[in-house]
Amino acid sequence: MPEAPVVLHAQGVSRRFTKGVTALSPVDLTVREGEFVSLLGPSGCGKTTLLRLMSGLDTPTTGTLTRAVAEDSLSYVFQDATLMPWASVRTNVRLPLDLERGAGKRSAADAAQAVDAALERVGLRDFGDAFPRELSGGMRMRVSIARALVTEPRLLLMDEPFGALDDITRQHLDDELLALARRHRLTVVFVTHNVFEAVYLSTRVVVMSARPGRIVEDVNNDVPVRNADFRGSPDFAMRAARLQAALLKGQQAGAVDAASIGNTQS
Numbered sequence: 001m002p003e004a005p006v007v008l009h010a011q012g013v014s015r016r017f018t019k020g021v022t023a024l025s026p027v028d029l030t031v032r033e034g035e036f037v038s039l040l041g042p043s044g045c046g047k048t049t050l051l052r053l054m055s056g057l058d059t060p061t062t063g064t065l066t067r068a069v070a071e072d073s074l075s076y077v078f079q080d081a082t083l084m085p086w087a088s089v090r091t092n093v094r095l096p097l098d099l100e101r102g103a104g105k106r107s108a109a110d111a112a113q114a115v116d117a118a119l120e121r122v123g124l125r126d127f128g129d130a131f132p133r134e135l136s137g138g139m140r141m142r143v144s145i146a147r148a149l150v151t152e153p154r155l156l157l158m159d160e161p162f163g164a165l166d167d168i169t170r171q172h173l174d175d176e177l178l179a180l181a182r183r184h185r186l187t188v189v190f191v192t193h194n195v196f197e198a199v200y201l202s203t204r205v206v207v208m209s210a211r212p213g214r215i216v217e218d219v220n221n222d223v224p225v226r227n228a229d230f231r232g233s234p235d236f237a238m239r240a241a242r243l244q245a246a247l248l249k250g251q252q253a254g255a256v257d258a259a260s261i262g263n264t265q266s
């Protein structure tokens with residue numbers, strides 16, 4: 001079977017911030033259409049930095065990053081739901097279309113239809129008139145996902161979207177996300193530091209070292225079925241253990257890197 005087209009390609013991409021913080025060592029990474037790639041790494045290893053570079057919100061210090069989808073085919077989901085508290089769910093979800101409509105792209109009726117469809121997709125059809133304060137944390141995150149889906153993106157960049165939720169809600173949203181990704185043939189890059197979530201969701205897991213982040217392992221995780229049986233299976237536990245070991249290796253590599261940087265500076 002021919003390989004799916006490339007959606008994202010990073011070559012030698014690094015990011016150094018002012019004040020000398022190197023958040024990301026040179027990274028090479030290719031993401032293909034339909035993949036669900038998790039970036040897994042310890043806190044502060046540069047996952048968000050890499051995701052922001054992929055989105056175009058930030059530019060690399062070195063290297064090149066090419067994206068084969070247009071800016072309006074890409075959506076970014078932040079760690080927090082980041083909803084406007086004074087606006088209804090419907091208005092929140094419509095925001096990207098309002099910004100787009102400024103450029104004369106879509107009629108109000110089309111926008112309303114797209115908002116309803118996005119709310120339907122995340123199971124919030126009856127909550128369009130509610131305000132964020134009336135919703136649970138999980139529902140707010142679903143609104144945030146509906147807002148990301150309303151433009152019908154091909155590429156979804158998600159920065160630890162379920163990190164603040166309890167396990168049951170997280171698992172529920174994991175299932176909803178998988179169904180959405182499958183139904184709409186999305187390519188997803190998903191930041192997490194949770195090995196179990198990475199195993200459950202991803203077709204591929206990119207494990208990063210502690211800061212300065214670099215890729216220590218690129219693990220294929222293409223499994224045929226993802227459901228409660230899979231979560232409870234020995235295969236699942238083995239995959240999680242393997243990622244845990246890779247994470248540990250990455251943490252140690254980060255510590256060694258930091259020590260050698262210290263040595264060269266002293």
Ligand SMILES: Nc1ncnc2c1ncn2[C@@H]1O[C@H](COP(=O)(O)OP(=O)(O)OP(=O)(O)O)[C@@H](O)[C@H]1O
Nearest residue numbers: 017021023042043044045046047048049050193211
């Ligand atoms: N704008 C910035 N200016 C200076 N340093 C920054 C900036 N953004 C991030 N950093 C630093 O870069 C490093 C990587 O940050 P980043 O947010 O990418 O990590 P992360 O892996 O996403 O962490 P977490 O899992 O905790 O969200 C951190 O040490 C952070 O302090």
